[in-house]
Amino acid sequence: MDNLENLRIKDKYNKMARSYDSVIDRLVPGAWRRKTASFAYGSVLEVGIGTGSNLSYYSTECQEILGVDLSCEMLRRAIEKKSLCKVPVHLKMMDVQKMSLESGIFDSVLASFVFCNVPDPEQALLECCRVLKPGGRLILLEHMSSDKMILKRLMNWLDPLTMKLLGDHINRNTLSLVVATGFNTHVVENLFGDIVRLIVAER
Template identity: 40%
Template sequence: MKLDSAQIQQRYDRLAPYFDCLEAMMEGLFFKSWRTKLWESVEGQHILEVGVGTGKNFDYYPAGARITAIDFSPKMLEQARNKKNRKHSNVDLELMDVQSLHYASNSFDTVVGSFVFCSVPSPMKGLKELHRVCKPGGRVLLLEHVISSRPVLAGIMNLLNPLVVSLAGANINRNTVKNVQACGFRKVRVDERSSDIIKLIEAVK
């Protein structure tokens, strides 16, 4: 099953008020430590976060950096704005689709995304946009869940994927590492701390 941007947006709009609660256990057990690893690698003064969601990365933002964050779901962005006000986070929030970024080429020192490209209808289009807006020599840092390299588990993920997409709009069987490698970056590296299905990817323009 393949959904378009409007259909996926509707699913995230519907889930937005409950999203943090739904992921609370996974966030505490796994995702927080991965977010720390992701953001400790961020460099530069002008940072773009794509797929900001409810603002789960606000606590990890580097001090002193100019940060812009986008999401294509108005309701998720509403949650992020509420969290920004509570935490007094220094970030500019924009409603925007990663597949069509309204920024000039070569604008950002680092582009960051966490668990985003499972939900992008045309991931290659979105990844090429990240390449475009990243400065030469800059980096795109992605934390993504991907299809397992183990045949049995990969088969289960492929079997379950239509159900997950229909409920949440997220694909659990994407091969994001290969997609990044095909988008013109000078160098792509997968952090050695990555697991079988969670990958920390660094791409240098």
């Protein structure tokens, strides 16, 4: 794992935290978040919880939520949203690529628009797999590379620019990574063309 890259990401989100909800988060429809959170149950780990934008969408099928993020400023704003959640919420600063959590303790692991930022997405997915119970559920709301060749080539061409300006990879094939990590996919739903997808998989 690239510590310099982690520091860059942490610094980016610390700076963005104040305006994140009013600028960036408005681009994500609440219906997407509601549908994503509806698959969570039991003991839930949300990685890259950010400012806590998903908290109000979790149902009472969940027992408790542990939200982790690399940015202390994003977590500071997530604290303000804990009361919007129907179940207890705990927050910790942590790197999804190397989590200080016991193995096999969560029923669900959820992430929204996280794996486009993580320096080593395969390692992050392995960590998600590690902390899930056998049969546990991985739930991802992610933007990723299109399967359409022309659009795929365009995204590959634009990726260095989006990385420089936004710090996001737009050409990752997150679905293939999920399968390669050993998860069994049960739901793959296209929400915006085939660029934004909801993925539900089982350990």
